[in-house]
Amino acid sequence: MTILITGANRGIGKALFDGYQQTGQEVIGTHRQAKAGAMRQLDVTDPASHATLAADLAKTQLDLLICNAGIYKDKGQSLTDGYPAQMWAEEFATNVTGVFLTIQHLLPHLKRSGAGKIAIISSQMASDTRAPGGSYIYRASKAAALNLGRNLAADLKTQGIAVGIYHPGWVRTDMGGGSAEISVAESASGLMERFAALSIATTGCFETWDGRAHAY
Secondary structure: OEEEEEOOOOHHHHHHHHHHHHOOOEEEEEEOOOOOOOEEEOOOOOHHHHHHHHHHHOOOOOOEEEEOOOOOOOOOOOOOOOOOHHHHHHHHHHHHHHHHHHHHHHHHHHHOOOOOEEEEEOOHHHOOOOOOOOOHHHHHHHHHHHHHHHHHHHHHHHHOOEEEEEEOOOEOOOOOOOOOOEOHHHHHHHHHHHHHHOOHHHOOOEEEOOOOEOOO
16 A cells, blocks of 8 residues: 655654554655655645656555645734734645645546545544634634545545545644643554545545544
8 A cells, every 4th residue: 555645744744654654554755845765845835846746656556645734823823913814825725725736636646546545634623513712724724624625525436535534633743732632643543543444435524533523
């Protein structure tokens, strides 16, 4: 099985990259500063960068595409004078448009699998059942990623490609903070189980890292 993970240089992405390598899978990671080898250069906000990666992968067959790259720049912003327009643009460019461009450019590689899978890392902060306020840009972008995944699941089902959307847990990373509930290893291990279970029968699912269906 060949797996590609965006944003694989740190946090959950790196834990997933390491976890799959340890199981002997062929895994390709991406990040913005990568040069060569198992890590490939990809700026998910740049269409030209996507085109270059897709061309470099040539006729590679992808069995699992994990759209993990994301940013959370508006943490702690003030409603009265924060959340500048440029911050909205940057966060949506990575967390939403970046996911779409990744899937769009690598779709031919997934089709070669015959049973390709796409995993989109969203968040429980995407759910309109959990709306405690604040973090407006991140919440909105992750909700958009969830909606994108649900619609892609409908369109790709007839092509044999399953799409799952996942909450990775509140994880002790630079983004999640030191007081978060679980380690990156716990999150990655649970997510790997979820990805393995994903199928056409469950396409469009929104699940937590530990296997619970999440409310939309």
